[in-house]
Amino acid sequence: MMETATYLARRQRLETYFDRTAADAWAKLTADGPVSRIRATVREGRERMRTTLLSAMPADLTGLRVLDAGCGTGALAVEAARRGAHVVATDLSATLVNLARERLPAIDGPGTVEFRVADMLDPTLGRFDWVVAMDSLIHYEAKDMASMVAKLAACADRGVVFTFAPRTLLLTLMGWAGKLLPRGDRSPELEPIREATLRQLLGAHPALTGFTVGASTRINTAFYKSQSLELTRA
Ligand SMILES: C[S@@+](CC[C@H](N)C(=O)[O-])C[C@H]1O[C@@H](n2cnc3c(N)ncnc32)[C@H](O)[C@@H]1O
Numbered sequence: 001m002m003e004t005a006t007y008l009a010r011r012q013r014l015e016t017y018f019d020r021t022a023a024d025a026w027a028k029l030t031a032d033g034p035v036s037r038i039r040a041t042v043r044e045g046r047e048r049m050r051t052t053l054l055s056a057m058p059a060d061l062t063g064l065r066v067l068d069a070g071c072g073t074g075a076l077a078v079e080a081a082r083r084g085a086h087v088v089a090t091d092l093s094a095t096l097v098n099l100a101r102e103r104l105p106a107i108d109g110p111g112t113v114e115f116r117v118a119d120m121l122d123p124t125l126g127r128f129d130w131v132v133a134m135d136s137l138i139h140y141e142a143k144d145m146a147s148m149v150a151k152l153a154a155c156a157d158r159g160v161v162f163t164f165a166p167r168t169l170l171l172t173l174m175g176w177a178g179k180l181l182p183r184g185d186r187s188p189e190l191e192p193i194r195e196a197t198l199r200q201l202l203g204a205h206p207a208l209t210g211f212t213v214g215a216s217t218r219i220n221t222a223f224y225k226s227q228s229l230e231l232t233r234a
Pocket residue numbers: 011014015018019030069070071072073074075090091092093096118119120121133134135136
């Protein structure tokens with residue numbers, strides 16, 4: 001697997017950040033306990049985004065394989081499994097994956113979740129019907145992000161659904177990132193990108209010729225700004 005130097009450097013910082021610096025904050029944000037008003041708007045936005053991403057796939061996922069790429073504490077993976085999917089949920093952070101394993105509820109029905117500590121681009125993860133990446137590509141530079149989408153698409157038989165940080169809201173995003181998560185030299189930047197630029201990059205990518213770049217939904221609460229994009233195999 002040939003990855004660029006910028007990708008590898010960013011991945012290293014993200015692993016350190018989510019595995020140590022921000023692991024506690026992330027654990028609290030993704031749990032049910034009380035949080036500040038700022039974090040409550042983030043939670044609300046994230047729930048809406050999770051629903052948006054799931055609604056890009058069939059409501060009944062029975063028998064389908066889904067990759068939750070950058071799963072964090074696993075909420076989306078659990079929802080997909082509740083809809084019947086066999087989910088592989090992977091993240092760089094062993095701390096967050098361990099938490100996700102502890103939190104995994106019993107799933108009624110045929111759905112399953114298998115957690116992995118691995119790069120989402122690891123080819124040994126296998127093939128999937130759908131790949132979902134919620135807020136896990138938002139920290140990578142535009143070119144790397146586009147090539148990540150292309151690599152995820154290469155192992156998806158039906159489609160890829162992911163989020164990006166919309167560029168028009170740069171200042172708010174910076175405020176959001178600053179207030180939500182611990183600061184520090186090692187905290188990774190967001191890489192906001194205009195929707196038109198992203199569509200252009202994906203449209204021009206040779207590995208994505210078999211895909212249609214489809215609908216996009218922006219979720220916008222006081223302190224959570226994120227936008228979905230769907231790619232489906234033509
Ligand atoms: C903002 S969190 C979102 C987590 C989860 N998707 C959610 O919405 O709750 C981003 C996650 O992506 C993970 N991540 C970033 N780059 C990754 C990569 N190349 N492979 C696997 N996980 C990655 C980080 O470790 C982090 O847990």
